[in-house]
Amino acid sequence: MWKPVNKEKYYLLNEINDLFRNMVSAKSNRGIFNHRRFIARIRAGNAQFNNDEHHDSHEFISWLIDEIHMNIYEDFKYFIRKKLQSKEYIKEQTKFFETSQKYSKIETDYTKMSVEELDQQIQLKIMPHFKTWVQLLFEG
Numbered sequence: 001m002w003k004p005v006n007k008e009k010y011y012l013l014n015e016i017n018d019l020f021r022n023m024v025s026a027k028s029n030r031g032i033f034n035h036r037r038f039i040a041r042i043r044a045g046n047a048q049f050n051n052d053e054h055h056d057s058h059e060f061i062s063w064l065i066d067e068i069h070m071n072i073y074e075d076f077k078y079f080i081r082k083k084l085q086s087k088e089y090i091k092e093q094t095k096f097f098e099t100s101q102k103y104s105k106i107e108t109d110y111t112k113m114s115v116e117e118l119d120q121q122i123q124l125k126i127m128p129h130f131k132t133w134v135q136l137l138f139e140g
Contacts, residue, residue, distance in 0.1 A: 012068065068134055073130075
């Protein structure tokens with residue numbers, strides 16, 4: 001099961017998990033579960049679905065897959081930011097470069113960067129190499 005690193009943000013993926021958990025844990029095969037939270041989260045996440053108009057299922061599935069991808073992407077980015085700013089990471093890097101003859105020390109100290117600078121570095125250097133399972137599954 002996917003558990004977000006960023007506990008401050010409640011992702012749509014959490015809502016899907018709660019919905020399926022309620023469906024599976026229903027006492028009978030005709031169990032009743034409250035879907036209103038899930039619907040409210042969908043309406044809050046996309047203005048296109050914040051009305052009573054008819055929408056094609058492929059529009060919804062396309063949006064849902066994209067939203068799941070973005071949830072994982074944002075959470076991984078958050079994880080990387082926290083990791084680069086942690087004291088443990090600095091210790092690991094220092095130890096690695098002290099024991100390695102092959103690599104010269106990287107002068108970038110991520111702990112002294114602003115959040116905006118760090119996000120820019122993550123976006124440029126790390127995220128282009130990261131693929132979510134959604135991308136791997138649907139992009140081939």
